Amino acid sequence: MAVERPGTVAALGEFALIDRLAAVLAEAGAAAAPELLGIGDDAAVWTPTPGARGVITTDSLIAGVHFRLDWTGWRDLGHKALAVNLSDVAAMGARPRLAVVSLGLTGGEAVADLLDLYRGLGALAARHGAVVAGGDVVASPDRLGLHVTVVGESWPDAGGRLLTRDGARPGDxxxxxxxxxxxxxxxxxxxxxxxxxxxxxxxxxxxxxxxxxxxxxxxxxxxxxxxxxxxxxxxxxxxxxxxxxxxxxxxxxxxxxxxxxxxxxxxxxxxxxxxxxxxxxxxxxxxxxxxxxxxxxxxxxxxxxxxxxxxxxxxxxxxxxxxxxxxxxxxxxxxxxxxxxxxxxxx
Ligand SMILES: [Mg+2]
CATH class of the missing domain: 3.90.650.10 (PurM-like C-terminal domain)
Incomplete structure (x- = not known):
């Protein structure tokens, strides 16, 4: 991360950035819950609901491929990066439990913009009862990338049932x-x-x-x-x-x-x-x-x-x-x- 203008990720550093992002998630109500150990350990921990079936999905958004920063606000970008994953969980007839987020950063991003990104992400997660339980921050010198993975499970009263693509029958x-x-x-x-x-x-x-x-x-x-x-x-x-x-x-x-x-x-x-x-x-x-x-x-x-x-x-x-x-x-x-x-x- 070569660029070190004040207020940028490069100037703040990875670990201080993660602390700031975690604080934003806590404010949004999307940080650790009692049964979910959140950001700060080696791995995220969650307790599956007995009898539920788990689902997991991942999606990446790459600057210049999936979004353009001259069109897209940072808060909207955070919302959308999570929304596309929650949509896949929804299509399985499942509910989201937790997300992990990897950010590939050039280092030149403004810290304030990334906090906004996490505000959008955290608000959507909280609205759907999910928490952001961890992730990673890596240098991506070429361009910004957001990589989100969501873990979900069948609804408590669904008896472990999920909705798949293979059940359509003639007459439906x-x-x-x-x-x-x-x-x-x-x-x-x-x-x-x-x-x-x-x-x-x-x-x-x-x-x-x-x-x-x-x-x-x-x-x-x-x-x-x-x-x-x-x-x-x-x-x-x-x-x-x-x-x-x-x-x-x-x-x-x-x-x-x-x-x-x-x-x-x-x-x-x-x-x-x-x-x-x-x-x-x-x-x-x-x-x-x-x-x-x-x-x-x-x-x-x-x-x-x-x-x-x-x-x-x-x-x-x-x-x-x-x-x-x-x-x-x-x-x-x-x-x-x-x-x-x-x-x-x-x-
Ligand atoms: Mg899909």
Whole structure:
């Protein structure tokens, strides 16, 4: 860490920085709980709930690849780095218990910015009953990187059940937990740069910067008897294709049923379907359920103040050949969906 301007990580040093970050987490209510030994020992310790099944997931955000610091506030960045992991836990129908965070720092970062990052991270963790139990700070001379790992477990009353991608069966409904295309529309606004601001743009940008993981929704899905789930990180077509492949089924999606908000359609009249179906980063849950489970799920969502499920199609047997997913246009015509997954190494 060569740069030592006052107020930077390099000037403060690794150990003092870790103390400051730990203090921010304590303020946020996301530091050690009695049964969780937090930051300060060689490893984090937690007590699994008897009978629960554990889940673990990890995700990395790299500057210039997954975020741009000229667009993204530090607090939002901390929120999002944890949110993408909590979303994976939610998609398993599980609850988060603890997170560990590794920061790859150039050394030139302002300490105040990193404290903000941890404020965003800590607030989200506390809201979902998780603690940040440790991590690592390493030199990453090239660029900033955030690496978050979350440990979770099945909900206490779920009898060890989790929600996987392989349970969808022909005849099941396909549904989502909330609107599609908001985050992709927000990203498009940022990419467009000079586009003049319009009413509603704030909501699009917020969806991109601060996705809210559907942890409580995952619990409702487990309780109502959903058959499979995945979180929408890479876009509807890509993530639905993954679910279908794991379940060995196909799907029909109704274009008219896609819950795409007016502000997305109005702002991008030619691109809204693409934003909703291929855009990615919605972090809503995409799930399947037997038709008989729909009413129980609606009731649970209403009771828990969650959005009502939006049914967007149905599961079919996998076709012998051709595309497993078809899009039904409002006029009834069906067209195969080809391509669509966001490929992290694509061009
Ligand atoms: Mg996922």
């Amino acid at each position: 409904l396909v549904a989502v937990s909330g609107p599609l295309g908001l985050a992709a529309a927000g990203l498009r606004l940022l990419l467009d740069g000079g586009r003049p601001a319009a009413a509603g743009d704030g909501a699009l940008l917020a969806a991109h910067h601060r996705p809210e993981p559907r942890v409580a929704y995952g619990r409702a899905l487990i309780e109502a008897g959903a058959s499979a789930a995945i979180d929408l990180s890479d876009g509807l077509w890509g993530d639905l294709a993954r679910l279908c492949a794991r379940s060995g089924v196909g799907a029909r999606i109704d274009a008219a049923a896609l819950p795409v908000p007016d502000r997305v359609r109005d702002r991008f009249p030619d691109a809204w379907l693409d934003l909703a179906a291929r855009g990615g980063e919605d972090y809503e849950l995409l799930f399947t359920l037997p038709p008989a489970a729909l009413e129980p799920l609606r009731a649970r969502c209403a009771a828990a103040d969650l959005p009502a499920p939006a049914v967007i199609g149905a599961i079919r047997p996998a076709p012998a050949s051709g595309a497993p997913i078809v899009l039904r246009r409002p006029d009834g015509a069906e067209e195969p969906v080809v391509g669509g997954a966001f490929d992290h190494f694509g061009t």
